[in-house]
Amino acid sequence: xxxxxxxxxxxxxxxxxxxxxxxxxxxxxxxxxxxxxxxxxxxxxxxxxxxxxxxxxxxxxxxxxxxxxxxxxxxxxxxxxxxxxxxxxxxxxxxxxxxxxxxxxxxxxxxxxxxxxxxxxxxxxxxxxxxxxxxxxxxxxxxxxxxxxxxxxxxxxxxxxxxxxxxxxxxxxxxxxxxxxxxxxxxxxxxxxxxxxxxxxxxxxxxxxxxxxxxxxxxxxxxxxxxxxxxxxxxxxxxxxxxxxxxxxxxxxxxxxxxxxxxxxxxxxxxxxxxxxxxxxxxxxxxxxxxxxxxxxxxxxx
Numbered sequence: 209x210x211x212x213x214x215x216x217x218x219x220x221x222x223x224x225x226x227x228x229x230x231x232x233x234x235x236x237x238x239x240x241x242x243x244x245x246x247x248x249x250x251x252x253x254x255x256x257x258x259x260x261x262x263x264x265x266x267x268x269x270x271x272x273x274x275x276x277x278x279x280x281x282x283x284x285x286x287x288x289x290x291x292x293x294x295x296x297x298x299x300x301x302x303x304x305x306x307x308x309x310x311x312x313x314x315x316x317x318x319x320x321x322x323x324x325x326x327x328x329x330x331x332x333x334x335x336x337x338x339x340x341x342x343x344x345x346x347x348x349x350x351x352x353x354x355x356x357x358x359x360x361x362x363x364x365x366x367x368x369x370x371x372x373x374x375x376x377x378x379x380x381x382x383x384x385x386x387x388x389x390x391x392x393x394x395x396x397x398x399x400x401x402x403x404x405x406x407x408x409x410x411x412x413x414x415x416x417x418x419x420x421x422x423x424x425x426x427x428x429x430x431x432x433x434x435x436x437x438x439x440x441x442x443x444x445x446x447x448x449x450x451x452x453x454x455x456x457x458x459x460x461x462x463x464x465x466x467x468x469x470x471x472x473x474x475x476x477x478x479x480x481x482x483x484x485x486x487x488x489x490x491x492x493x494x495x496x497x498x499x500x501x502x503x504x505x506x507x508x509x510x
Contacts, residue, residue, distance in 0.1 A: 209232050209233070209234060209268070210233050210269065211233040211269055212232050215228050215230050216267060217264045218263050219263045226248045227413070229252060233392060238404055239392045240405035240422075241253070241392060241394040242504055244412065244508050248411050248413075253364050253394065256269065256392070257282070262274075269285060270284040283311075285358050285360045286353035287353055288350060288353040288362070288364060288366055290364040292345060297338065298336070299334065299337070300333045303352070304348075304351060305320060307352045308320060311356040313356060323351045326354070326384065326385075327351045329347055346370060350363075350378070350382075361385060361391045361392070363382070363394070365396070367379070367395060383404055398504060405422055408421075410507055410508065425500075432469065432470060433470070433495055434495070435469060436466060438464045438465070438490075439465075442463075445458075445465065448465055448479075452473070453470055455468045455469060455470070456506055458505050476493060480493075
């Protein structure tokens with residue numbers, strides 16, 4: 209077992225960031241950790257990586273306890289925090305040589321050459337870190353996390369702030385690494401999790417509320433349907449929630465109402481009647497495929 213988490217809790221003053229989280233991650237899994245802001249994702253990752261201690265409970269990484277043997281845990285973990293701390297005044301190769309020295313690698317030159325190729329840093333390797341784009345800084349963050357060839361890679365929001373091309377590039381690097389290693393990463397980008405992960409964990413209010421292979425978590429909602437509705441005029445979600453058969457209504461950033469409904473119930477005629485009786489102009493009405501984003505919203509907003 210790569211990671212074994214046993215009843216982990218973390219309390220800051222009066223706030224409980226984690227409340228009795230337990231799970232196991234096998235070798236070779238790519239696992240996505242999801243949750244709203246403040247759910248406890250980063251706290252859990254910092255505990256696994258030995259950056260902060262838990263209030264109670266324990267974690268084992270490759271059989272080593274984080275409290276009893278933190279040095280061995282760190283040897284087996286590569287960690288990329290959300291803010292990706294880099295020494296901007298250093299050059300790329302200089303920085304990688306510095307990190308390799310921290311881990312006392314014997315074959316530094318060969319390993320740096322390998323990691324530069326793996327993360328696609330060939331063209332940028334002689335630049336100052338300050339001169340790198342956001343995408344290449346993220347690549348360098350991955351390179352430092354993986355340079356000592358750890359068995360477990362912990363990535364906190366590794367694709368945050370990247371453009372679509374950079375997202376695809378970093379995704380490819382993560383998948384390549386995940387062919388032989390265990391990867392746990394958090395993300396707010398559902399498409400990334402769907403594209404990369406084998407398994408999905410969802411945390412809310414410090415508690416684990418979902419833990420399933422990606423295919424199974426989507427199967428749980430196979431009897432549901434998402435209806436997208438758009439009106440010319442503004443209306444309230446409560447009006448739509450009163451329609452028989454409606455389970456949840458979410459208004460997206462584009463002004464489209466996403467209505468969750470049991471697939472056995474056809475509410476489209478009821479939506480048409482509601483629009484007519486409330487003098488609303490219906491300009492969009494269609495069924496959507498159930499995606500991870502819909503499942504995440506339903507689980508975390510309940």
